[in-house]
Amino acid sequence: MNMPPTAHRLCIGLLLCVLALLGGCATNPMTGRSQLILVSEQSTISTATSAYASMMSTLDQKGAMSSDAALIARVQSITDRLVTQAVRYRPDTEHWAWSVKVIEDPKTLNAFCMPGGKMAIYTGLIHQLDVTDDELAQVMGHEISHAIANHGAEKMSNQLLANIVVAGIAAAARTSQDRQKRQDVGTAAALVFINLPNSRTAEEEADRLGIELAARAGYDPRAAITLWEKMMRQSGGNSRVDFLSTHPAPPKRIEALEELQAPMLKLYAQSQRELDASRKWTSTAANETEVPDAETENPVEPVASRLSDNQSPAGQPLAFYSKDFEQFKSGDAELSCSVPCALSFFLKQGTLREQYAKGAWRALAMETLKTDYRLDLAYFYLGMAAAALGFKDAGKKYLNLAIAASASKESSCADGILVRCGELDIRTAAQTALAQM
Secondary structure (H helix, E strand, O other): OOOOHHHHHHHHHHHHHHHHHHHOEEEOOOOOOEEEOOOOHHHHHHHHHHHHHHHHHHHHHOOOEOOOHHHHHHHHHHHHHHHHHHHHHOHHHHHOOOEEEEEOOOOOOOEEEOOOOEEEEEHHHHHHOOOOHHHHHHHHHHHHHHHHOOHHHHHHHHHHHHOHHHHHHHHHOOOHHHHHHHHHHHHHHHOHHHHOOOOHHHHHHHHHHHHHHHHHOOOOOOHHHHHHHHHHHHHOOOOOOHHHHHOOOOOHHHHHHHHOHHHHHHHHHHHHHHOOOOOOOOOOOOOOOOOOOOOOOOOOOOHHHHOOOOOOOOOOOOOOOOHHHHHHHHOOOOOOEOHHHHHHHHHHHHHHHHHHHHOOHHHHHHHHHHHOEOOHHHHHHHHHHHHHOOOHHHHHHHHHHHHHHHOOHHHOHHHOOOOOOOOOOHHHHHHHHHHOO
16 A cells, blocks of 8 residues: 555654664663663764854854953852762763863853753842752753763763754754855754753753762762752742753642651761862863864863872772662662562663673662562572672672572562572572572
């Protein structure tokens, strides 16, 4: 049967969407969450860098860059400390061209950090909310968190998938005969980072990671609450606040931040004891008057080369706070679901095996906990992950639970219908691992 041309194109579009969904999902190594990634992070950074340079050049020509030296120094000092902590979470970002600008716009309450570390904050947010340093750190920590959690690539991917027409234009613009259109499409796509809201999940991740970045950098986590209270008062339920348009504040947002206060205050107290003012990321001067062409711009000197040996933020990578992870590393995590969770575990089995093979231990533990499937293989994964991450007592507990579970048909993968053990003999593998501890 012949299809009308429009229907044929629609079917092709739907097929492309399905293929994208099947092939474009990736597990974020930092958060352990599965993300739709159709655009590589490096490509996203390249696009964002070009758009940022263009945007800053235009603002500079209009005289819209702040000349308040004291304010610029204040913003720079806060972001210095936050970036140092961000690099501890993702050491590969040490070589991002981190920079921050202060935009003179008293009416705009907004801030952003693009993929690759290009940041900006509007004076309207600082002055209208009369933010303290602790509150300013919450804003910039939240924005930096979006960047290091790869939310930019995720947001662009969702936008591309949702808009087949834009994807078609972008594909057409890739031809060598249409360079200007390619640049226009690239710039428009990069503005997605600023103008479109993140998903609620991404916002929750940025909240949790941002408050921890700030606490580890020596800023009071209680400021996250006062910041959002100020933001909501400023909005008044009617007037538009730019930051709220891209960072919606559901009623439970402040409640979630309040739940994080106890563990974050512990980190804050520790940072107050350990904070060394000399151990900072030292950036190049903010708000340069000349913005280089994006295509010829030399990369900003990597963070590592701007720090002395005793100042480097590199070291053991951090994993941001999670209540579930805290229970896991203490050995108190329990798997309580049986038959109803078999399908969920089965669907994630390929991902779990890949994480196990690659040694992505935190991601493996978090994914296993999410399935909550009481299975010897699941306990084995938890035990191996705990041991590899240095939580040996927890590892021993989970491996012993794996051995016990392997003796029951109800919780043994050897007797499972959907889930199989692969090449593993759980009892033998767990006993071997215990003997090596």
